[in-house]
Amino acid sequence: MISVQFLVTALVVVIAPGTGVIYTLAMGLGQGPRAAIWAAVGCTVGIVPHLVAATLGLAAVLHTSAVLFNIVKFAGVAYLLYLAWQTLRSEGALRVQAEQHQQIGGVIARRGALINILNPKLSVFFLALLPPFLSGSAATATVEMATLGAVFMAMTFAVFVLYGLFAAKARDMLLGSETVMAWLNRSFAALFVALAGRLALERT
Template sequence: MITPQFLLTAFVVVIAPGTGVLYTLALGLGRGRSAAIWAALGCTIGIVPHLFAATLGLAAVLHTSALLFNVVKFLGVAYLLYLAYSALRSGGALNVEPTTTDESGSTIAKRGALINILNPKLSIFFLSLMTPFLSGNPAAVTQEILLLGGIFMAMTFAVFVLYGLFAATARTYILGSARIMAWMNRSFAAIFALLAGRLALERA
């Protein structure tokens, strides 16, 4: 159950840079603190379907069904490539520039949620992450997975917010240099494209 080992494992997983962290950083740099918080919220909400999939045993179905896995996977690949493009396009969702288009918090959150929802490996990951920390009581499996998952989500939101606020603070300095802004946009585009390529090579 909730042990120091679980908390440490979850923290290491959450703090490691991934697509959600990069999205939150990009929004912090490009739009500021409020956008970064909405991005962190969206990425956290995107965990919910995978948590329920692990709870209901759907993760095992996804793992054994190559067709279903590949459908979700390539939707995720396409979405990551879209985000890579948006980092290069002026006025794009991830483009870092002095003046940005107004965007609602819900739109930012939805985009962040999709990043996690369209990653089929997350359901399988949750199943493997939670299993070693369950008590072994079949009657309590659902409650235990939801509890551990809730703690993981809370840690995700807190850490992502910190990442986003750090990026928002750095935004002031970055906006002063057109060269740095161009470098950041190209870097985000390249990283999301690489993540799309890595996802495309994943197998169930």
């Protein structure tokens, strides 16, 4: 049975603004509700490898292997810096502009998935978050981890969709000014750079 404590904890974690939220907001503002939903799908799917790693105990290996951790970490840093660049260049995929350029849903989702896949801290995070809410039975531990993970993913998707739809709704109000659009793009770029810096400073 899913405890109220787990639901509250998971909701607090999901609501807290992070890279996935920033990406979903950028897609909602830049390309509307359809793009925001695809971004939410991608960010949610990107959680799966980390949940599997935590369930199988691979997160512990990642946590103890500085070399492996740093390889994944700096790949994530490079990708976040690439996303920052994409918000600033005139034809960038993440650039917020008045004229919509609808991208293929799979491309939007793939970027969202990579954002989470290339964050090694997620595996360690799930390894720390989920076990306290298990029953303690070794026989059902895997099923319980999978169940808690599925609930966490469902909450992630729902909250990210709400974030994205809110951004899409605000699109018409915010994109009437070239100045506002310029500041939005600079702000998103700065956020991605800041998140890349924070990830670069993470330790195993």
